[in-house]
Amino acid sequence: MAFFIETMLGGLMTGMLYSLVALGFVLIFKASGVFNFAQGAMVLVAALAMARFSEWSNAALGGDSLFLANVIGIIGAGAVMFLVAWAVERFVLRKLVNQEGATLLMVTLGIAYVLEGLGQTFFGSEIYSIDVGMPKDPVIMFEGLFEGGVLINKEDFIAAALAAVLVAGLTVFFQKTAIGRALRAVADDHQAAQSVGIPLNKTWVIVWCVAGLVALVAGIIWGSKMGVQFSLVTVALRALPVVILGGLTSVPGAIVGGLIIGVGEKLSEVYLGPFVGGGIEIWFAYVMALIVLLFRPQGLFGEKIINRV
Amino acid sequence: MDMTDMNSAAATSPAGRRQGEVILDLQNISLRFGGVKALTDISFNIREHEVRAIIGPNGAGKSSMLNVINGVYHPQEGRIFFRGEERKKMEPHMAALQGIARTFQNIALFKGMSVLDNIMTGRNLKMKCNLFQQALWLGPALREEIAHREKVEEIVDFLEIQHIRKTPVGALPYGLQKRVDLGRALAMEPQILLLDEPMAGMNVEEKQDMCRFILDISDQFGTTIVLIEHDMGVVMDISDRVVVLDYGKKIGDGTPDEVRNNQDVINAYLGSGH
Ligand SMILES: Nc1ncnc2c1ncn2[C@@H]1O[C@H](COP(=O)(O)OP(=O)(O)OP(=O)(O)O)[C@@H](O)[C@H]1O
Ligand SMILES: [Mg+2]
Secondary structure: OHHHHHHHHHHHHHHHHHHHHHHHHHHHHHHHOOOOOOHHHHHHHHHHHHHHHHHHHHHHOOOOOHHHHHHHHHHHHHHHHHHHHHHHHHHOHHHHOOOOHHHHHHHHHHHHHHHHHHHHHHHOOOOEOOOOOOOOOEEEEOOOOOOOOEEEEHHHHHHHHHHHHHHHHHHHHHHHOHHHHHHHHHHHOHHHHHHOOOOHHHHHHHHHHHHHHHHHHHHHHHHHHHOEOOOHHHHHHOOHHHHHHHOOOOHHHHHHHHHHHHHHHHHHHHHOHHHHOOOHHHHHHHHHHHHHHHHOOOOOOOOOOOOOO | OOHHHHHOOOOEOOOOOEOOOEEEEEEEEEEEEOOEEEEEEEEEEEEOOOEEEEEOOOOOOHHHHHHHHHOOOOOOEEEEEEOOEEOOOOOHHHHHHOOEEEOOOOOOOOOOOEHHHHHHHOOHHHOOOOHHHHHOOOHHHHHHHHHHHHHHHHHHHHOOOHHHOOOEHHHOOHHHHHHHHHHHHHOOOOOEEEEEOOOOOOOHHHHHHHHHHHHHHHHHHOOEEEEEOOOHHHHHHHOOEEEEEEOOEEEEEEOHHHHHOOHHHHHHHHHOOO
């Protein structure tokens, strides 16, 4: 039992990170109708910027204050993500308003390549590390409940808590503030939103900034865990089946979908893995998403797809 | 009958409304979509405080005209003067900034949001707190939200939709959605209110309510109203001046009585079976 709970919790914690990245996809899709393939590249660039800025400032500070160096790193990386958001709106979205979804999808593929290229040109293409003081040692919890307790990885736990706070914060921001309301308005109807004076351009910049923030947090968490390297791009794409499962237009879908996939992955790896051979983690999420698609093409929480005749 | 007479000194309209200066002047507007001429060389003006109707058969170009005023479409030719100043090419959100609000022929509400939230979006331009104040829920942002919320409640009362305040608009019947659409535009406290067929698809009772609201808006707030409407009875009743379009051309312009007796107008309407 304790082992099962342990696996579940591990899954939930990874799942929370998937939820976070999936939220980035959903926000952009809702507000600008773009399926943002560049989300992975954004994670990479954010992590690269974070790693390098803090490394440089740490050197400049003479290695005295890792904390200050990290703060500078976060500010620098935040500025880079803002720049990315601004440039994407200015040079891409603005020119392509009302284009087909497929066109925009291809464009984000282009953005992804540009970001990956530029990011590595500016910040280098080796493996860098991010050290924000994440504890690496596991702890035993719930000893009173189960015999032997449950082994939990502290780093995963903190990461999941961070992701959960961010997801909750963003949800409140979208539901309870005037700007959040304006963003939801744009997501619902461009034309009407403009008619009440909500400028699309500014809205898109804000939404891409939010996606940049999500990428930054994901980049820091994953970067400190596995090092900042090119494969971060693919990690973010693991959130892809999450949005398919949860529905592209649904914020709760992104959250629940992330948790389902996180848990499903871990449980299947542990309990099915031995029978079908390892590596099940990699494709299991896609199979789950596919099964959902067969029965609910709009995803678990997505709006029903109605074809206009 | 020479319509330029209408541009001379301010007067009192047949409907008894005080008419002010020309607030919006459209000169020689032409708009094409590829080969389709939606509007051809159309000139007319709108005076402060009046109810200005735009009528014409289906496809005449009425909505296109509204979209030009609102900045959705940019005419290939023509000039637009707002309070005597020539207006540059502008986007809808800039028109909103100038005090132009609108409703839509095919309701364009934010379907997932409640009635209150929909109307609150109309206050967007009046909200001054920045992203950080809002994100951090600082005092000024909260106070601002409350102040605007009060204004929105006034509008809700005015339009008699208290009972559906918290309902998602997607779940409302058509007639009420039209009312929310009006409420959202009203929340902008506009100088000019553009209404694209606000009564289309309504039953008699709903139409009477909507008429009353429009007249009340005009009386109480002095808002200039541009109204597209197919129901001739309504148009003749509540408007001060009427522009008639047909196939993208202007075929009449004047008081309801003048327009009613205009031979071109009669022909257009008889010809198209209205
Ligand atoms: N975005 C557009 N693209 C192409 N053609 C358009 C567009 N908008 C309007 N038109 C065309 O312009 C002409 C005028 O249309 P408009 O919608 O202005 O008419 P209307 O008078 O509002 O008609 P209705 O009473 O049916 O609402 C029509 O021929 C229409 O097909
Ligand atoms: Mg129309």
